Amino acid sequence: MKLRSNCHTHTVFCDGKATPEEMVLAALDKGFAALGFSVHSPMFTPADWTVRPACLKAYTEEIRRLQRVYGERIEILHGIELDRNFSDVDPSDFDYVIAAVHQIVVGERVYDVDYTREMLCDCADKEFGGDFLALAAHYYEDFASFVCRVQPDIVAHFDLIEKFNEDQTLFSQDDPAYQTIALAAMDRILEGCPDALFEVNTGAMFRLGKKAPYPAPFLLRHLFEKGARVIVTADAHCTDALDFAFDTALEAVRAAGFSEVYELRKAGFAAVGC
Template sequence: MLSDYHVHTDYCDGKDAPEELILQAIKLGMQAIGISSHAPTPYGCFWTMKNNIQYEEYIKEMKILKERYKDQIQIYTGIEKDYYGEAYWSRKNLDYIIGSVHFMPSEDNSRVYYVDGNKDEFKNTLNDLFNGDIKKLVEHYFSLIIEMVNTCDFDMVGHLDVFKKNNESGEFFTENELWYKDIVNDVLDAIKEKNKLLEINSGGISRGYIKDFYPSPWILKQCKTKGINVVLNSDAHSFKNLLFHREKAIELLKEIGYTYITVLYAGKWKQLGI
Protein backbone atom coordinates (compact mmCIF):
# COMPACT_ATOMS: atom_id res chain seq x y z
CA MET A 1 0.00 0.00 0.00
CA LEU A 2 1.36 3.40 -1.00
CA SER A 3 0.54 6.31 1.27
CA ASP A 4 1.89 9.68 2.37
CA TYR A 5 0.47 11.85 5.14
CA HIS A 6 2.81 14.84 5.31
CA VAL A 7 2.12 16.93 2.24
CA HIS A 8 2.02 20.72 1.83
CA THR A 9 -0.12 22.73 -0.56
CA ASP A 10 -0.30 26.24 -1.92
CA TYR A 11 -2.49 27.10 1.07
CA CYS A 12 0.84 27.36 2.86
CA ASP A 13 4.39 27.09 1.45
CA GLY A 14 3.73 24.17 -0.91
CA LYS A 15 3.84 24.75 -4.67
CA ASP A 16 0.75 22.85 -5.77
CA ALA A 17 -2.98 22.97 -5.16
CA PRO A 18 -4.48 20.09 -3.16
CA GLU A 19 -6.21 18.75 -6.28
CA GLU A 20 -2.92 18.59 -8.23
CA LEU A 21 -1.35 16.60 -5.41
CA ILE A 22 -4.31 14.23 -5.28
CA LEU A 23 -4.23 13.70 -9.06
CA GLN A 24 -0.51 12.88 -8.86
CA ALA A 25 -1.17 10.49 -5.97
CA ILE A 26 -3.76 8.67 -8.08
CA LYS A 27 -1.28 8.56 -10.97
CA LEU A 28 1.33 7.00 -8.65
CA GLY A 29 -1.17 4.33 -7.65
CA MET A 30 -1.37 5.54 -4.05
CA GLN A 31 -4.19 4.20 -1.90
CA ALA A 32 -4.19 7.03 0.63
CA ILE A 33 -3.00 10.63 0.77
CA GLY A 34 -3.13 12.95 3.73
CA ILE A 35 -2.77 16.66 3.10
CA SER A 36 -1.20 18.57 6.00
CA SER A 37 -0.84 22.30 5.35
CA HIS A 38 0.81 24.40 8.04
CA ALA A 39 -1.83 25.71 10.46
CA PRO A 40 -1.97 29.49 10.98
CA THR A 41 0.01 30.83 13.95
CA PRO A 42 -0.38 34.18 15.77
CA TYR A 43 3.14 35.14 14.60
CA GLY A 44 2.30 35.93 10.97
CA CYS A 45 4.69 33.32 9.57
CA PHE A 46 4.97 33.48 5.76
CA TRP A 47 5.04 29.69 5.36
CA THR A 48 1.73 28.92 7.09
CA MET A 49 -1.88 29.50 6.17
CA LYS A 50 -2.50 33.17 6.86
CA ASN A 51 -5.55 33.08 9.11
CA ASN A 52 -8.67 31.19 10.13
CA ILE A 53 -10.57 32.33 7.05
CA GLN A 54 -8.01 30.62 4.84
CA TYR A 55 -8.03 27.61 7.15
CA GLU A 56 -11.81 27.27 6.76
CA GLU A 57 -11.42 27.48 2.96
CA TYR A 58 -8.84 24.68 3.15
CA ILE A 59 -11.22 22.48 5.17
CA LYS A 60 -14.03 23.22 2.71
CA GLU A 61 -11.93 22.39 -0.35
CA MET A 62 -10.66 19.16 1.22
CA LYS A 63 -14.27 18.06 1.82
CA ILE A 64 -15.10 18.65 -1.84
CA LEU A 65 -12.00 16.78 -3.04
CA LYS A 66 -12.65 13.82 -0.74
CA GLU A 67 -16.07 13.44 -2.31
CA ARG A 68 -14.85 14.03 -5.88
CA TYR A 69 -12.14 11.34 -5.80
CA LYS A 70 -13.63 8.94 -3.25
CA ASP A 71 -13.74 6.07 -5.76
CA GLN A 72 -10.07 6.49 -6.65
CA ILE A 73 -8.16 7.25 -3.47
CA GLN A 74 -8.63 7.75 0.26
CA ILE A 75 -8.09 11.40 1.07
CA TYR A 76 -7.44 12.60 4.61
CA THR A 77 -7.57 16.17 5.89
CA GLY A 78 -4.63 16.79 8.17
CA ILE A 79 -2.77 19.74 9.51
CA GLU A 80 0.79 20.38 10.65
CA LYS A 81 0.43 22.33 13.90
CA ASP A 82 3.19 24.30 15.53
CA TYR A 83 3.73 23.97 19.25
CA TYR A 84 4.75 27.23 20.92
CA GLY A 85 3.15 26.77 24.33
CA GLU A 86 -0.50 26.82 23.28
CA ALA A 87 -1.92 23.44 24.21
CA TYR A 88 -5.55 23.65 23.08
CA TRP A 89 -5.61 21.90 19.71
CA SER A 90 -9.01 21.25 18.15
CA ARG A 91 -9.53 18.17 16.02
CA LYS A 92 -12.73 19.60 14.50
CA ASN A 93 -12.97 18.73 10.78
CA LEU A 94 -9.54 17.08 10.85
CA ASP A 95 -8.64 13.43 10.32
CA TYR A 96 -5.26 13.79 12.00
CA ILE A 97 -2.72 16.29 13.31
CA ILE A 98 1.07 16.35 12.94
CA GLY A 99 2.69 18.20 15.85
CA SER A 100 5.94 20.02 15.07
CA VAL A 101 8.27 22.64 16.47
CA HIS A 102 9.75 24.94 13.80
CA PHE A 103 10.47 27.98 15.92
CA MET A 104 10.68 29.40 19.41
CA PRO A 105 8.99 32.70 20.27
CA SER A 106 11.14 35.38 21.89
CA GLU A 107 10.50 36.03 25.57
CA ASP A 108 8.38 39.12 24.87
CA ASN A 109 6.53 37.21 22.13
CA SER A 110 7.37 39.93 19.59
CA ARG A 111 9.16 37.63 17.13
CA VAL A 112 10.03 34.02 16.40
CA TYR A 113 13.42 32.35 16.31
CA TYR A 114 13.72 29.47 13.87
CA VAL A 115 15.14 26.03 14.53
CA ASP A 116 13.94 24.95 11.08
CA GLY A 117 15.31 27.88 9.12
CA ASN A 118 18.43 28.54 7.06
CA LYS A 119 21.88 28.65 8.63
CA ASP A 120 21.76 32.38 9.40
CA GLU A 121 18.39 32.05 11.07
CA PHE A 122 19.66 29.07 13.03
CA LYS A 123 22.73 31.00 14.18
CA ASN A 124 20.50 33.91 15.26
CA THR A 125 18.47 31.52 17.39
CA LEU A 126 21.59 29.96 18.84
CA ASN A 127 23.26 33.26 19.66
CA ASP A 128 20.30 35.46 20.65
CA LEU A 129 18.41 32.93 22.77
CA PHE A 130 21.11 30.56 23.98
CA ASN A 131 24.35 32.55 24.01
CA GLY A 132 25.84 30.21 21.42
CA ASP A 133 25.27 27.12 23.58
CA ILE A 134 24.02 24.39 21.21
CA LYS A 135 23.27 22.02 24.07
CA LYS A 136 20.89 24.58 25.57
CA LEU A 137 19.18 25.07 22.21
CA VAL A 138 18.69 21.35 21.61
CA GLU A 139 17.52 20.78 25.19
CA HIS A 140 15.02 23.59 24.91
CA TYR A 141 13.76 22.33 21.54
CA PHE A 142 13.25 18.83 22.92
CA SER A 143 11.61 20.18 26.08
CA LEU A 144 9.04 21.83 23.80
CA ILE A 145 8.52 18.51 21.99
CA ILE A 146 8.01 16.74 25.32
CA GLU A 147 5.60 19.46 26.48
CA MET A 148 3.65 19.11 23.23
CA VAL A 149 3.53 15.32 23.57
CA ASN A 150 2.33 15.59 27.17
CA THR A 151 -0.25 18.35 26.75
CA CYS A 152 -1.60 18.39 23.18
CA ASP A 153 -4.12 16.13 21.48
CA PHE A 154 -2.50 15.05 18.22
CA ASP A 155 -1.38 11.96 16.32
CA MET A 156 2.20 12.19 15.13
CA VAL A 157 5.43 14.00 15.95
CA GLY A 158 6.86 15.77 12.88
CA HIS A 159 10.55 15.66 11.87
CA LEU A 160 11.84 14.93 15.38
CA ASP A 161 15.43 16.14 14.90
CA VAL A 162 14.76 18.87 12.34
CA PHE A 163 17.51 21.19 13.69
CA LYS A 164 20.13 18.80 12.30
CA LYS A 165 19.50 20.22 8.82
CA ASN A 166 22.00 22.94 9.76
CA ASN A 167 24.43 20.50 11.33
CA GLU A 168 25.15 18.16 8.41
CA SER A 169 28.90 18.76 8.72
CA GLY A 170 28.85 18.38 12.51
CA GLU A 171 29.54 22.10 12.83
CA PHE A 172 27.59 22.49 16.09
CA PHE A 173 27.65 19.04 17.71
CA THR A 174 27.88 15.32 16.95
CA GLU A 175 25.06 12.93 17.61
CA ASN A 176 27.42 10.64 19.55
CA GLU A 177 27.67 13.05 22.44
CA LEU A 178 26.25 11.60 25.63
CA TRP A 179 24.08 14.58 26.51
CA TYR A 180 22.44 14.29 23.09
CA LYS A 181 21.78 10.58 23.42
CA ASP A 182 20.30 11.15 26.89
CA ILE A 183 17.86 13.81 25.81
CA VAL A 184 16.76 11.82 22.74
CA ASN A 185 16.11 8.88 25.05
CA ASP A 186 13.88 11.06 27.26
CA VAL A 187 11.92 12.37 24.26
CA LEU A 188 11.33 8.87 22.93
CA ASP A 189 10.13 7.72 26.36
CA ALA A 190 7.59 10.56 26.38
CA ILE A 191 6.41 9.68 22.86
CA LYS A 192 6.00 6.03 23.82
CA GLU A 193 4.28 6.89 27.09
CA LYS A 194 1.64 8.98 25.31
CA ASN A 195 1.41 6.53 22.43
CA LYS A 196 2.14 9.08 19.72
CA LEU A 197 3.24 8.06 16.27
CA LEU A 198 6.62 9.17 14.94
CA GLU A 199 7.15 9.97 11.30
CA ILE A 200 10.13 9.05 9.18
CA ASN A 201 10.41 12.18 7.12
CA SER A 202 12.42 12.40 3.87
CA GLY A 203 11.92 16.16 3.47
CA GLY A 204 15.44 17.09 4.54
CA ILE A 205 16.85 14.83 1.82
CA SER A 206 14.49 15.90 -0.97
CA ARG A 207 15.23 19.54 -0.20
CA GLY A 208 18.99 18.89 -0.25
CA TYR A 209 19.86 19.73 3.37
CA ILE A 210 20.92 16.34 4.69
CA LYS A 211 21.57 12.73 3.63
CA ASP A 212 19.57 11.05 6.39
CA PHE A 213 15.92 10.92 7.26
CA TYR A 214 14.43 12.68 10.23
CA PRO A 215 15.07 11.08 12.66
CA SER A 216 18.56 9.57 12.29
CA PRO A 217 18.87 5.77 11.93
CA TRP A 218 20.26 5.29 15.47
CA ILE A 219 17.19 7.09 16.84
CA LEU A 220 14.93 4.81 14.79
CA LYS A 221 16.74 1.83 16.31
CA GLN A 222 15.80 3.11 19.75
CA CYS A 223 12.23 3.62 18.56
CA LYS A 224 12.12 -0.03 17.59
CA THR A 225 13.46 -1.08 21.00
CA LYS A 226 10.89 1.07 22.76
CA GLY A 227 8.03 -0.09 20.52
CA ILE A 228 7.23 3.29 18.96
CA ASN A 229 5.08 3.06 15.82
CA VAL A 230 6.35 4.83 12.72
CA VAL A 231 4.70 6.40 9.67
CA LEU A 232 6.42 7.02 6.32
CA ASN A 233 6.11 10.61 5.12
CA SER A 234 7.70 12.78 2.46
CA ASP A 235 6.92 16.31 3.77
CA ALA A 236 6.50 17.09 0.06
CA HIS A 237 6.15 20.74 -0.88
CA SER A 238 5.58 19.76 -4.53
CA PHE A 239 3.80 16.87 -6.23
CA LYS A 240 7.21 15.74 -7.52
CA ASN A 241 8.27 14.69 -4.01
CA LEU A 242 5.31 12.52 -3.05
CA LEU A 243 6.59 9.16 -1.68
CA PHE A 244 10.18 10.52 -1.82
CA HIS A 245 12.72 7.83 -0.75
CA ARG A 246 9.92 5.54 0.40
CA GLU A 247 11.75 2.37 -0.64
CA LYS A 248 14.91 3.50 1.15
CA ALA A 249 12.94 4.19 4.32
CA ILE A 250 11.37 0.72 4.20
CA GLU A 251 14.79 -0.85 3.60
CA LEU A 252 16.18 1.00 6.62
CA LEU A 253 13.26 -0.02 8.82
CA LYS A 254 13.66 -3.66 7.84
CA GLU A 255 17.39 -3.48 8.64
CA ILE A 256 16.51 -2.11 12.07
CA GLY A 257 14.03 -4.92 12.63
CA TYR A 258 10.68 -3.29 12.02
CA THR A 259 8.19 -5.68 10.40
CA TYR A 260 5.41 -3.14 9.97
CA ILE A 261 4.67 0.52 9.47
CA THR A 262 1.58 2.45 10.56
CA VAL A 263 -0.87 3.76 7.98
CA LEU A 264 -4.14 5.66 8.10
CA TYR A 265 -6.53 3.42 6.26
CA ALA A 266 -10.34 3.26 6.26
CA GLY A 267 -10.26 6.08 8.81
CA LYS A 268 -8.05 4.36 11.38
CA TRP A 269 -4.34 4.09 12.13
CA LYS A 270 -3.40 0.48 11.41
CA GLN A 271 -0.29 -1.63 11.16
CA LEU A 272 0.80 -2.76 7.73
CA GLY A 273 3.44 -5.45 7.20
CA ILE A 274 6.59 -4.51 5.26
Protein backbone atom coordinates in the same frame (compact mmCIF):
# COMPACT_ATOMS: atom_id res chain seq x y z
CA MET B 1 7.24 -3.51 -0.68
CA LYS B 2 5.95 -0.22 -1.93
CA LEU B 3 4.18 2.31 0.26
CA ARG B 4 0.99 3.67 -1.28
CA SER B 5 0.14 6.67 0.84
CA ASN B 6 1.47 9.91 2.28
CA CYS B 7 -0.10 11.70 5.22
CA HIS B 8 2.20 14.74 5.31
CA THR B 9 1.26 16.91 2.34
CA HIS B 10 1.39 20.70 1.92
CA THR B 11 -0.25 22.76 -0.82
CA VAL B 12 -0.70 26.36 -1.93
CA PHE B 13 -2.93 26.81 1.13
CA CYS B 14 0.31 27.14 3.13
CA ASP B 15 3.87 26.85 1.76
CA GLY B 16 3.36 24.15 -0.86
CA LYS B 17 3.75 24.74 -4.60
CA ALA B 18 0.83 22.71 -5.97
CA THR B 19 -2.92 22.85 -5.48
CA PRO B 20 -4.59 20.06 -3.52
CA GLU B 21 -6.12 18.77 -6.76
CA GLU B 22 -2.70 18.60 -8.46
CA MET B 23 -1.46 16.61 -5.47
CA VAL B 24 -4.40 14.19 -5.75
CA LEU B 25 -3.78 13.68 -9.49
CA ALA B 26 -0.07 13.01 -8.83
CA ALA B 27 -0.99 10.55 -6.05
CA LEU B 28 -3.31 8.73 -8.47
CA ASP B 29 -0.47 8.57 -11.03
CA LYS B 30 1.73 6.99 -8.38
CA GLY B 31 -0.91 4.38 -7.58
CA PHE B 32 -1.57 5.68 -4.07
CA ALA B 33 -4.44 4.21 -2.08
CA ALA B 34 -4.61 7.23 0.26
CA LEU B 35 -3.46 10.83 0.49
CA GLY B 36 -3.67 12.99 3.59
CA PHE B 37 -3.36 16.76 3.57
CA SER B 38 -1.65 18.45 6.50
CA VAL B 39 -1.85 22.23 6.20
CA HIS B 40 0.44 24.25 8.50
CA SER B 41 -1.77 25.59 11.29
CA PRO B 42 -2.23 29.32 11.84
CA MET B 43 0.18 30.69 14.47
CA PHE B 44 0.29 33.19 17.32
CA THR B 45 3.79 34.09 16.20
CA PRO B 46 4.25 35.52 12.69
CA ALA B 47 5.28 33.12 9.94
CA ASP B 48 4.89 33.24 6.16
CA TRP B 49 4.64 29.46 5.75
CA THR B 50 1.33 28.85 7.49
CA VAL B 51 -2.27 28.97 6.32
CA ARG B 52 -3.92 32.33 6.93
CA PRO B 53 -6.78 31.93 9.41
CA ALA B 54 -9.20 33.38 6.84
CA CYS B 55 -8.25 30.60 4.39
CA LEU B 56 -8.70 27.65 6.71
CA LYS B 57 -12.38 27.23 5.81
CA ALA B 58 -11.54 27.26 2.10
CA TYR B 59 -8.90 24.55 2.72
CA THR B 60 -11.48 22.35 4.41
CA GLU B 61 -14.02 22.95 1.65
CA GLU B 62 -11.49 22.11 -1.07
CA ILE B 63 -10.48 18.83 0.62
CA ARG B 64 -14.18 17.92 1.01
CA ARG B 65 -14.76 18.70 -2.69
CA LEU B 66 -11.84 16.49 -3.70
CA GLN B 67 -13.23 13.70 -1.52
CA ARG B 68 -16.49 13.93 -3.46
CA VAL B 69 -14.80 14.03 -6.88
CA TYR B 70 -12.02 11.47 -6.37
CA GLY B 71 -13.21 9.54 -3.32
CA GLU B 72 -13.96 6.34 -5.23
CA ARG B 73 -10.41 6.18 -6.63
CA ILE B 74 -8.36 7.27 -3.64
CA GLU B 75 -8.96 7.87 0.06
CA ILE B 76 -8.44 11.56 0.84
CA LEU B 77 -8.02 12.76 4.40
CA HIS B 78 -8.33 16.20 5.94
CA GLY B 79 -5.45 16.65 8.37
CA ILE B 80 -3.40 19.42 9.90
CA GLU B 81 0.22 19.93 10.94
CA LEU B 82 -0.30 21.63 14.26
CA ASP B 83 2.59 23.80 15.36
CA ARG B 84 3.50 24.39 19.01
CA ASN B 85 2.46 28.04 18.55
CA PHE B 86 -0.84 27.34 16.83
CA SER B 87 -3.88 29.59 17.17
CA ASP B 88 -7.39 29.99 15.75
CA VAL B 89 -7.89 26.29 15.13
CA ASP B 90 -9.72 23.40 16.78
CA PRO B 91 -7.68 20.20 16.26
CA SER B 92 -10.83 18.08 16.60
CA ASP B 93 -12.08 19.51 13.27
CA PHE B 94 -9.53 17.34 11.43
CA ASP B 95 -9.30 13.66 10.54
CA TYR B 96 -5.84 13.47 12.12
CA VAL B 97 -3.24 15.74 13.68
CA ILE B 98 0.52 15.88 13.13
CA ALA B 99 2.28 17.74 15.96
CA ALA B 100 5.42 19.73 15.18
CA VAL B 101 7.70 22.40 16.62
CA HIS B 102 9.24 24.63 13.94
CA GLN B 103 10.12 27.62 16.09
CA ILE B 104 12.07 28.43 19.20
CA VAL B 105 10.39 31.26 21.04
CA VAL B 106 12.26 33.11 23.79
CA GLY B 107 10.32 36.01 25.23
CA GLU B 108 9.17 38.06 22.25
CA ARG B 109 11.82 36.64 19.96
CA VAL B 110 10.93 33.96 17.43
CA TYR B 111 13.37 31.81 15.46
CA ASP B 112 12.32 29.38 12.71
CA VAL B 113 14.71 26.51 13.34
CA ASP B 114 14.13 24.92 9.94
CA TYR B 115 14.32 28.10 7.85
CA THR B 116 18.06 28.64 7.32
CA ARG B 117 21.25 27.51 9.01
CA GLU B 118 21.97 31.19 9.71
CA MET B 119 18.74 31.61 11.65
CA LEU B 120 19.45 28.48 13.69
CA CYS B 121 22.98 29.72 14.49
CA ASP B 122 21.62 33.19 15.28
CA CYS B 123 19.21 31.65 17.77
CA ALA B 124 22.01 29.60 19.38
CA ASP B 125 24.28 32.66 19.63
CA LYS B 126 21.73 35.15 20.90
CA GLU B 127 19.72 32.97 23.25
CA PHE B 128 22.04 30.15 24.33
CA GLY B 129 25.54 31.69 24.22
CA GLY B 130 26.38 29.60 21.15
CA ASP B 131 25.67 26.37 23.05
CA PHE B 132 23.81 24.03 20.70
CA LEU B 133 23.21 21.52 23.46
CA ALA B 134 21.33 24.21 25.40
CA LEU B 135 19.34 24.98 22.26
CA ALA B 136 18.61 21.27 21.83
CA ALA B 137 17.49 20.96 25.45
CA HIS B 138 15.08 23.88 24.97
CA TYR B 139 13.74 22.52 21.68
CA TYR B 140 13.17 18.94 22.89
CA GLU B 141 11.68 19.98 26.21
CA ASP B 142 9.23 22.25 24.44
CA PHE B 143 8.40 19.56 21.88
CA ALA B 144 7.70 16.85 24.46
CA SER B 145 5.47 19.17 26.51
CA PHE B 146 3.52 20.17 23.42
CA VAL B 147 2.99 16.60 22.20
CA CYS B 148 1.82 15.43 25.62
CA ARG B 149 -0.59 18.37 25.79
CA VAL B 150 -2.25 17.98 22.37
CA GLN B 151 -2.11 14.15 22.03
CA PRO B 152 -1.60 14.07 18.25
CA ASP B 153 -1.88 11.05 15.99
CA ILE B 154 1.63 11.63 14.62
CA VAL B 155 4.85 13.17 15.99
CA ALA B 156 6.50 15.16 13.18
CA HIS B 157 10.22 15.21 12.26
CA PHE B 158 11.39 14.58 15.84
CA ASP B 159 14.95 15.89 15.40
CA LEU B 160 14.23 18.83 13.10
CA ILE B 161 17.15 20.76 14.62
CA GLU B 162 19.35 18.36 12.62
CA LYS B 163 18.14 19.90 9.36
CA PHE B 164 21.19 22.11 8.78
CA ASN B 165 23.63 19.86 10.61
CA GLU B 166 24.35 17.12 8.09
CA ASP B 167 28.08 17.91 8.39
CA GLN B 168 27.72 17.52 12.16
CA THR B 169 29.63 20.75 12.79
CA LEU B 170 26.90 22.43 14.89
CA PHE B 171 26.67 19.47 17.26
CA SER B 172 27.31 15.74 16.99
CA GLN B 173 24.62 13.07 16.87
CA ASP B 174 27.14 10.78 18.56
CA ASP B 175 27.69 13.09 21.54
CA PRO B 176 26.29 11.20 24.56
CA ALA B 177 25.14 14.51 26.06
CA TYR B 178 23.07 15.26 22.94
CA GLN B 179 21.68 11.73 22.82
CA THR B 180 20.66 11.92 26.49
CA ILE B 181 18.70 15.14 25.84
CA ALA B 182 16.91 13.79 22.75
CA LEU B 183 16.15 10.38 24.25
CA ALA B 184 14.73 11.90 27.44
CA ALA B 185 12.24 13.89 25.34
CA MET B 186 11.40 10.82 23.28
CA ASP B 187 10.74 8.83 26.45
CA ARG B 188 8.46 11.59 27.78
CA ILE B 189 6.43 11.40 24.58
CA LEU B 190 6.33 7.60 24.63
CA GLU B 191 4.98 7.70 28.20
CA GLY B 192 2.70 10.74 27.87
CA CYS B 193 1.32 10.02 24.41
CA PRO B 194 1.80 6.28 23.94
CA ASP B 195 -0.48 5.86 20.93
CA ALA B 196 1.22 8.44 18.72
CA LEU B 197 3.04 7.31 15.58
CA PHE B 198 6.52 8.72 14.99
CA GLU B 199 7.12 9.81 11.44
CA VAL B 200 10.15 8.87 9.39
CA ASN B 201 10.25 12.00 7.29
CA THR B 202 12.07 12.35 3.95
CA GLY B 203 11.25 16.06 3.44
CA ALA B 204 14.79 17.38 3.86
CA MET B 205 16.11 14.64 1.55
CA PHE B 206 14.03 16.14 -1.25
CA ARG B 207 14.45 19.80 -0.38
CA LEU B 208 18.10 19.86 0.76
CA GLY B 209 19.49 16.66 -0.70
CA LYS B 210 20.12 15.18 2.74
CA LYS B 211 21.16 11.52 2.72
CA ALA B 212 18.94 10.24 5.51
CA PRO B 213 15.44 10.89 6.86
CA TYR B 214 14.51 12.18 10.32
CA PRO B 215 14.90 10.81 12.92
CA ALA B 216 18.57 9.83 13.26
CA PRO B 217 19.43 6.10 13.47
CA PHE B 218 20.01 6.13 17.27
CA LEU B 219 16.51 7.56 17.74
CA LEU B 220 14.92 5.07 15.36
CA ARG B 221 16.62 2.22 17.23
CA HIS B 222 15.25 3.57 20.50
CA LEU B 223 11.76 3.72 19.04
CA PHE B 224 12.04 0.09 17.98
CA GLU B 225 13.35 -1.00 21.38
CA LYS B 226 10.46 0.77 23.08
CA GLY B 227 7.86 -0.86 20.85
CA ALA B 228 6.82 2.42 19.22
CA ARG B 229 5.05 2.62 15.86
CA VAL B 230 6.44 4.51 12.87
CA ILE B 231 5.01 5.92 9.64
CA VAL B 232 6.99 6.99 6.56
CA THR B 233 6.07 10.44 5.25
CA ALA B 234 7.32 12.71 2.48
CA ASP B 235 6.48 16.11 4.03
CA ALA B 236 5.73 16.92 0.38
CA HIS B 237 5.51 20.50 -0.85
CA CYS B 238 5.21 19.61 -4.56
CA THR B 239 3.99 16.71 -6.67
CA ASP B 240 7.45 15.23 -7.32
CA ALA B 241 8.07 14.85 -3.60
CA LEU B 242 5.01 12.75 -2.78
CA ASP B 243 6.87 9.46 -2.38
CA PHE B 244 10.44 10.74 -2.50
CA ALA B 245 13.07 8.42 -0.96
CA PHE B 246 10.47 6.12 0.59
CA ASP B 247 12.81 3.20 -0.21
CA THR B 248 15.63 4.84 1.74
CA ALA B 249 13.29 5.53 4.64
CA LEU B 250 12.18 1.90 4.70
CA GLU B 251 15.82 0.78 4.71
CA ALA B 252 16.45 3.01 7.74
CA VAL B 253 13.38 1.60 9.45
CA ARG B 254 14.43 -1.99 8.81
CA ALA B 255 18.00 -1.25 9.92
CA ALA B 256 16.58 -0.07 13.26
CA GLY B 257 14.84 -3.45 13.66
CA PHE B 258 11.29 -2.76 12.53
CA SER B 259 9.42 -5.31 10.43
CA GLU B 260 6.33 -3.19 9.94
CA VAL B 261 5.35 0.42 9.40
CA TYR B 262 1.98 2.15 9.44
CA GLU B 263 0.09 3.58 6.50
CA LEU B 264 -2.66 6.14 6.34
CA ARG B 265 -6.16 4.85 5.65
CA LYS B 266 -9.60 6.29 6.19
CA ALA B 267 -10.45 3.52 8.64
CA GLY B 268 -7.34 4.35 10.67
CA PHE B 269 -3.60 3.86 10.44
CA ALA B 270 -2.89 0.33 9.22
CA ALA B 271 0.20 -1.83 9.80
CA VAL B 272 2.00 -3.20 6.74
CA GLY B 273 5.05 -5.45 6.65
CA CYS B 274 8.28 -3.85 5.51
